[in-house]
Amino acid sequence: MLVIVLGTAAGAVGYGRRAAGTASVSEWAVGGRRLGTLIFWFMNAGEVYTTFAVLGISGYAWALGAPAYLAFCSVSLSYALGYWLMPKIWRAGRAHGLITQADFFTARFGAPWLGVVAGLVGIAALVVYVQIQLVSLSLIVQLALGGTLSATAAVVVAALVMLAFVYLAGLRSAAFAAAVKDVLMVVVVVLLSATVAAKVGAASLSDVFRLAERAHPGIGRLPGLDPASPTGPVWLMTSALNVALGNWVFPHLFQVSYAARSGRAIRRNAVWQPLYSLAYFFVILLGFAALTAGTAPGGGNPNAALLQFVTDRYPAWTVGLVAGTGFLLALAPGSVLLLTCGSLFARNVVAPLRKGLDDRRALLLSKVSMIGFAAIAVWLTLGRSESLVTILLYAYSAIGMLAPAVFLAFLWRRTTAIGVLAGIVAGFTALLAPFAKDFWAAHLPDWEPGLLAMAVNLVVVVVVSLVTPRPGERAVAVGLALGADDVAAGGPPEVVAGRA
Template identity: 35%
Template sequence: MNVALIITAAIVILAFILGMLSGRKVKMNLEQWSVGGRNFGTLLLWLLMAGEIYTTFTFLGASGYAYLNGGPVFYILGYGALAYAVSYFLLPPIWRYAKEHGLITQSDYFVKRFQSPWLGVLTAVVGVAFMIPYTELQLAGLGTIIQISTGEAIPTSWSLIIASVLTAVFVYASGLRSTAWISVLKDILMIVVVLIIGIGLPLYYFGSFGNMFAAVHQAHPHFLSLPGGSKNLGIGWFITTLILTSLGFFMWPHAFGAVYSSKSERAIQKNAIFLPIYQILLMLIFFVGFTALLIVPGLKGSASNGALLVLSVKAEPSWLVGLIGGAGALTAMVPASLILLQAATLVSRNIYQAVIRPEASEETVHLLARILVLVLTAVTLYFALFAPNLIVNLLLTGYDGVTQFFPAVAMSLLWPQRTNKIGAASGIIVGVGLVMILLLTNHDPLWGVNAGFIALVANIVVTVVVSLATTRAASPAIALQEQGQD
């Protein structure tokens, strides 16, 4: 019997049970299902935000990026900390506004703030377009994790199907609460696993972190500096990518919407203080990637994403590999569940109710959102199984794309009397359009600068110019300095 498979399966089943039980005594309406009744305290909000932010990327992408590119990987360490600093000031006024007006989704903010249902439709369409491939990425990562950690004891297709069905069912039943409670299990496992492999593997093979860095430098002299193993990820790219990703960190619709679940703005600010602790874990993941570079060389392209798992299988006992597989599976299921929930709510509330059937009741919108979770899961699973390469180019635009929401959000807070719906919509359209053009024509970076940053600058200019040239915004200013109570 495959020990790793048994442990991985047990963790996934335990997560499913937690998800189902989380909403057992709660009467579900749209607000309870989608934003948890707006009563998550500091700890649960911390776990939820960490659960949605630290995904299969933590297990696969970060170590694989370190394995392939070396020095440029350190931007990942910086942008999270910068993003939390931004969130300390940006998110509390958004939370206040959302609570005051009963907002459920990110697009609700645009609708209410700019008095424009069509701006809500635009942001919903853009948001869903970028979230679907992001969900597919989680499933693809899940397949890699299960395949390598269990020694291919279970076919990748079946692991994807089973995990997708379980995720869809607990989201359908319990909504955001299921994601939050599974995040508790996921975070405990992830911290344990990352500490074990992030410290243990480098010390096992090299004796110390210093020896590891010395060995990498000796084998690949310029690997740990910019541009590392790449040809064009230099200082300009590094700085502009840091700025872009720190501003766009909470512009993902599922991250933006999760803020509404907080019971107070003080809880949000505490999270901004404590969440950077997770960046330490990312550093340990980099160490695993550097270790794998020397111990299991030759992984090319997307195969490098399995560097952490390949090295772990080579060095660790089966029970620990199973623990790694289970923790890795949850890093896919938790963010996938939140993305599916937010995408379904965006479609049902900001497209169906806003445009197709304005008279639809909250109960109807809630039911449709739950059904759409199943539909979107099926669509995402199809891409993951049969046509993953069809959306790879769209996936590349994801972070750059959602960051184009930032100018409209920031200006609605800082320049509310002049920023209007025409300027906001124009900026988003120009920004997203430019991102698509630059990335799909392989012009990233362009002149040594991140393509998304170039689009963001164009977005800001267009938003300002068009807002100044058109009618004043009618919506009131939102206070930035007011402090909430725990």
Template identity: 60%
Template sequence: MILALILLIVGGTVAGSMLYGRRKQKRAQNMEEWALGGRKLGTLVFWFLNAGEIYTTFAVLGISGFAWAYGAPAYLAFCSVSLSAAIGYWLTPLIHAYGRRHRLVTQADFFAHRYNSRWLGVCIAAAGLIALVVYVQIQVTALTLVVRLAAPGVGQGAAALVAVALMLMFVFLAGLRSAAFAAGVKDILMLVVVIALAWTVAGVVGETSVLGLFRTVGDRFPEAVRFPGLKPELGLDVTWLVTSALNVALGTYVFPHMFQLCYSADSGDTIRRNAVFQPIYSLSYFFIILLGFAALLAGTQAPGSDPNALLLAFVGERYPAWMLGVLAGTASLLALVPGSVLLLTCGAIFGRNIVRPLMPSIADRTELLASRLAMVVFAAIALYLTLGASGSLVEIGLSAYAAIGMLAPGVYCAFLMRRVSAAAVLAGLVTGYAVMWVPALSNLASDWFPHWEAGLVALLANAGVTVGLSLAVPRKALSLQPA
């Protein structure tokens, strides 16, 4: 039954998205049509596609498992979503307008054009690809869990390979419009499943109401409902919450795939409407965290102590098999759709910002082919990272936000300052990565800023160097080779 429901949900959604994509557009013959949907996505389609890239398995499987394993630190989800929408209301229409005016396709196009430096675009493309592959890893990890649930005899490696193959198959057959349709189905299913589970979960664990469930968790596990949570030795206190929420909010719309989504909208008004109503989705996190606390109260143990599998294990123990099948099918879409868009973005960046600068006379069709073939390589890298990973989806997600946060100063300064140069942006980028990844500097940063999210410390160092160098040295003296 579980396997049949997974196949029905995933197969039906993929088939519907293919029909929708073929009806709305001819087969993509160029990068703009394939990667941006022809820049014609309206309010409803853009809403679902944008939400589809924010509310992934990170939100459902990741946050519920994080609440079960760590407790109150899972409240991070509430803060980061609302802050991201507030920043997005200002930032995303600017990105859209600049991209439409100059016919940009990728984030690296933006950096190369705004700072008049082809080689900065190449560097930004490489940095963006690193963060995107880590984010693809999240989706592959979650889809691997579902594959193993549907076929218990399949090993970890084989299940991860199947997950990657499914993503590649979807993204090769689809474009951005097809992904938008699948994202709409996925979001509706996610809300229905989460609300249905939350509506019944109190009775399932022997409580009379949701408030009673929270009260019992507070009585039996008082550490779970207050900071620093169930594992105080990790330092996940209020300082960590505030700095992590800021880091996620500053980085959400700096991801390369979010740039491309901004380019794909038909107008700035479409993007503003999306930012106004996007925080409504944050209400779903209340129910997701509730499910994690219910599993804690019920004594559910995650298979292999993997918090990512906690929700699937809890529903499997306490609910009928058909409910587990619906949840697993929905989780498949939560991983498949965002993962496919992420791989699409990786391919677009590689073809347009790595291959084209090396081969300026390349034809559009050849560039598109190179982009599609590159997706296979990036999917293989994500597969390798998945097989070697052991952290929760939230921990992997925060590492991706830390990596992409290094691009934030260059994005914000592009709209706030006129004197910022390509060399200053590149110097800030190198500084930020050094603070994050050079042990001596990262240890020094953690000593100076205890319990801060490491990514935010690196971002501030990056911003300080970028802004300081731009103000201290004339722009002409800092210019790199022009585009």
């Protein structure tokens, strides 16, 4: 495992430093807007296929069974929306020199203060998302060191490793690491799937499902192993839709979209990357196999089910390969999450309050602030035992409060900054207020609360926008990807080199 991690880290750092050339926020945060189809493929997949895809989904299959099918639905829906939305984000970013998601909110709605609000919401959602990577990294650190580290120490070590990696070169290093770990992920999934039947006494892959169903009736049907669980068909549909609508709204995926060389590269990825979701079939299979084999991770932690199964049933070199791959699965996306938090904080929270913050100081502040965000993520992680899927749904519920504004920014010229702010407040109230939680639990117990809060948010944005002054044409032009010259000329959207 150590060879895999150190070799990839060294290659990533070297690649990032050679590509960077000069230390600027644009180069560090959006890769100089030069990621071609292949690198963009791995960068984009690196943000979708993390340790959640392997440890989280296999653990959910081990613990609940059929609810793990959420992975299939959410990925397919996400890319259907991404094919339409991501090129629009890319065009707006290139035409107006946007670097962060909050830049978009500031420009599109003509309100710097809304950029600050969007930046804070985005940071909150990203810090929750970092938890997934820290939980996974800490499990692998404990495995690599033979359990000699406590859970607390392992989480701290995981955060330090993640910070060290992202400090060295930024987005391009993460793209390089994402390419390596994606290849390794395919190798690991194929290797384990090809041998798992023999490890659990099954005659074939399909026989693994048969044995799991025989030992645990209902495992392959919703709501899964627990008949009283709310994870039925309505939960599956609403949760998948909530994930799909919120996915491209995450600030780091905004920056990934900005980083593409062309809109064509984005669309090609959106067409082909749903094929990656086929890997979830084998990941779920491994979770079922672990359950069939009687795997018992420490403390009943579902996130450790696959690691424990591999440790129990496979030789040491396989354990090292799986652990090393899992390390990279967490390291690459986790680094980008922290990088985005730093970019948002420096550029969209501090800079509007401190005029004259130059590029060099903004870059330094961005890097330093990541330490604080990593510390918050560590604090949130300690003493918690939720599954990675549950943590993921928390993160999507939070970022979903920006989703109505993003979609309406491209669809409805009348959307106003005051409407967006009112929607965010109403949405968080519907998501977090005790009276709202009680109401949803009593009347719509099977629905994903994040989607319900997003619907409340949307209605409020529309109503308030109708009664507040419409934004200016220059602001509306951002949603149409018009440059300043286009606005003055009243012509069609003409984007600079690399136009879709």
